[in-house]
Every structure is written in C-alpha cells, then in structure tokens.
Amino acid sequence: MTKLxxxxxxxxxxxxxxxxxxxxxxTLHQTAKTYMxxxxxxxxxxxLNRALRVEPENLELLKDLSFSYYLKHDYANALxxxxxxxxxxxxxxxxxxxxxxxxxxxxxxKEAEKLYKTALKKFxxxxxxxxxxxxxxWSKKDFSDAIKLWEKGILSDPNSAGNYYNxxxxxxxxxxxxxxxxxxxxxVNLESYTKxxxxxxxxxxxxxxxxxxxxxxxxxxxxxxxxxxxxxxxMQKNSTAVATGITPETITTLRSRFLMEWQQQYAKKFPHRxxxxxxxxxxxxxxxxxxxxxxxxxxxxxxxQQWTSNNTAKNDELVRLQKNRVFKIPHxxxxxxxxx
Numbered sequence: 001m002t003k004l005x006x007x008x009x010x011x012x013x014x015x016x017x018x019x020x021x022x023x024x025x026x027t028l029h030q031t032a033k034t035y036m037x038x039x040x041x042x043x044x045x046x047x048l049n050r051a052l053r054v055e056p057e058n059l060e061l062l063k064d065l066s067f068s069y070y071l072k073h074d075y076a077n078a079l080x081x082x083x084x085x086x087x088x089x090x091x092x093x094x095x096x097x098x099x100x101x102x103x104x105x106x107x108x109x110k111e112a113e114k115l116y117k118t119a120l121k122k123f124x125x126x127x128x129x130x131x132x133x134x135x136x137x138w139s140k141k142d143f144s145d146a147i148k149l150w151e152k153g154i155l156s157d158p159n160s161a162g163n164y165y166n167x168x169x170x171x172x173x174x175x176x177x178x179x180x181x182x183x184x185x186x187x188v189n190l191e192s193y194t195k196x197x198x199x200x201x202x203x204x205x206x207x208x209x210x211x212x213x214x215x216x217x218x219x220x221x222x223x224x225x226x227x228x229x230x231x232x233x234x235m236q237k238n239s240t241a242v243a244t245g246i247t248p249e250t251i252t253t254l255r256s257r258f259l260m261e262w263q264q265q266y267a268k269k270f271p272h273r274x275x276x277x278x279x280x281x282x283x284x285x286x287x288x289x290x291x292x293x294x295x296x297x298x299x300x301x302x303x304x305q306q307w308t309s310n311n312t313a314k315n316d317e318l319v320r321l322q323k324n325r326v327f328k329i330p331h332x333x334x335x336x337x338x339x340x
Contacts, residue, residue, distance in 0.1 A: 024051075025051045028048070029051055029060070032051065032064060036071070044064070045072070059085065066081035066085070070082075070102055075106050079102045083102075093123050097128065097129070104136060120133070125157050127153040127163055128160055130150065130156065134163070138166070147167060151167065151336060154334065158334070168183040172206070178221065180210075181208065182231075184203050184207065185204060185274055188294060189277065189327040190327055192322055208295075217239075225335070226335075228335075234262060248299055251291055252288050252291040255287075263275075273327070273333060278290070289311065292304060293315075
C-alpha cells in the first residue's frame with residue numbers, strides 16, 4: 001500500500017512538472033513575442049533559447065528564433081536555426097518564408113530559388129510563396145518569369161493580395177491596358193488602407209488615362225482573349241463619357257455605363273467578383289463615393305477632401321461597408337491568358 005501511495009505521488013509530481021514546463025514554455029514564448037514586437041531582439045533570442053531547452057523541437061519557437069536572428073541581422077545564426085526546418089514534415093508556409101528571407105539577405109539567390117521550388121511542390125496553392133518568389137525574380141530583372149509566378153498565384157490563391165499588386169504594376173509598365181486596371185482595382189479592395197493602396201490608386205487613375213490616350217484602345221492588346229475583348233469593347237463604346245478628360249466624375253459616368261452593359265451582355269458568361277461588387281455599390285447609391293475613394297485623392301487631394309466634406313453621409317457609409325464586408329474572390333473567375 002505504501003509503495004502504491006509513493007508511486008501515485010511520484011506520478012502526480014511528474015504530471016505537475018510536465019504541466020508546469022508546458023505552461024512555462026507558453027509564457028516564455030509570449031514574453032519573447034513581446035520583445036520582438038518592441039524591437040528588442042537580443043532579449044527575444046535569450047528567452048526563446050531558454051524555452052527551447054524545454055522543448056527543443058518546437059517549430060513555432062524555432063521559427064521565431066530564426067526570425068529574431070534575422071531581424072537583428074545575425075544572418076549566420078538565422079540560417080543555422082532555420083535551414084534544418086525545411087526538411088521537417090510539419091514545416092509550413094511561414095517556415096519557408098523565413099528561410100527564404102535569410103537566403104536573400106545572404107545573397108544566396110540560387111538556394112532561395114531551390115527553396116521556393118521545393119516549397120511550392122509542398123504548397124502549390126500558396127499565393128504568398130508565388131508572390132515572394134516572383135519578387136525575387138523581379139529583383140534579378142527576370143520580368144517574364146516574375147509575371148508568370150504572380151499570375152499562377154492569382155489563379156491558385158485568388159485572395160492573396162500581393163500577386164495583384166505586383167501584376168498590376170507590371171502590366172501598367174507594359175503595353176497591356178486591361179489587366180493593370182482589373183488587377184489594380186481587385187488589389188485595392190483586398191488591401192484597402194495601406195501605403196500600397198495609395199500607390200495603386202494612382203496607377204489606376206493613370207491607367208485610365210493611358211487606356212483612352214489613343215482612339216483605338218484595342219491596339220497592342222490580346223484580342224484573342226474574349227474577356228479582354230468584351231471589357232475593351234464596352235469601354236470604347238462609352239468613351240464619350242471621358243471625352244473632356246479623365247476625372248473622378250467622368251470615370252464614374254464611364255464605369256456606370258460600362259456596368260449596365262456588362263450586366264446585360266457578359267455577367268453570366270464571365271461572372272466576376274469585382275464587377276458584382278461595383279454593381280452592388282451602384283444599386284446602393286454608393287458608386288460615386290467608391291469612385292471618389294479610388295480616384296479622388298489620386299487626382300487632387302484638396303478636391304477629394306472637399307467632396308468628402310460635402311458628402312459625409314455617403315462617404316461614411318462606404319467606409320462602414322468596407323470595414324464590415326470582406327471582399328472575397330471565388331475560384332474559377334480567372335480569365336487571363338497565362339503567359340507562356
């Protein structure tokens with residue numbers, strides 16, 4: 001009986017120790033994360049290493065440790081910590097992102113490229129990986145392969161904003177007119193209030209100017225693509241709306257006419273979340289506010305401020321809607337012709 005009682009006490013003590021250790025690791029991890037947020041990476045490393053003495057194989061701890069080393073520019077230790085994680089079965093997308101960042105900081109681009117290829121075999125629908133791989137190729141001036149990756153990212157993961165951002169900038173700088181406008185506007189709906197949003201709003205305004213800077217907006221476009229032909233055809237048909245120049249007001253008129261025709265002719269053939277969203281706003285009486293939000297500040301900040309001051313109720317309702325409604329793009333609405 002005494003032996004049984006002793007064993008029972010030992011088991012309870014072991015269980016309490018295990019529980020205490022688990023709780024300690026969680027507490028230490030949270031402490032380290034606080035240090036990371038504060039930019040105190042040396043203390044973050046110290047605390048994470050302490051936690052890893054208890055759970056040396058904890059993936060989340062190891063990721064944060066390698067990221068902390070990366071943030072304090074200790075790339076050698078960052079790589080030593082992160083590199084073995086790529087071979088783990090539980091390695092996730094974030095794991096590969098961290099390792100790739102370290103490789104790129106060390107200018108080991110070939111290793112980074114091999115890593116991205118491995119990661120995409122494991123996560124073929126990761127828009128984040130396509131986007132970052134494309135950005136790396138873009139930095140090497142491999143523009144044609146970069147856009148292929150961003151397009152694959154849009155096709156595979158239609159709600160990953162980064163691919164739209166980069167693709168819109170690529171097409172804006174190219175002869176293409178349609179996809180700079182489509183992708184740019186999809187991006188500002190996915191990522192509505194960042195510095196990148198303001199950048200893309202300017203691209204959209206200037207993109208419409210580019211679109212109507214010639215009498216033949218089909219020139220140089222992929223006329224074999226039915227979606228492109230439909231989009232440009234209706235735009236050309238209603239070009240008189242912007243005959244006096246591209247302003248937020250004339251763009252609103254143009255796009256309102258475009259939507260009515262698109263709904264009648266192509267909405268069933270080419271269902272598209274962006275045009276559905278625009279049509280919903282038109283029906284709610286908020287389409288002018290939406291167009292002002294996109295094009296107003298890009299055209300003239302004082303004029304936009306005056307418009308919002310004169311239309312407070314509409315502007316507030318649009319902002320409320322944007323903050324409470326998630327703009328989500330379904331799979332199967334990809335109409336671009338993939339670059340070869």
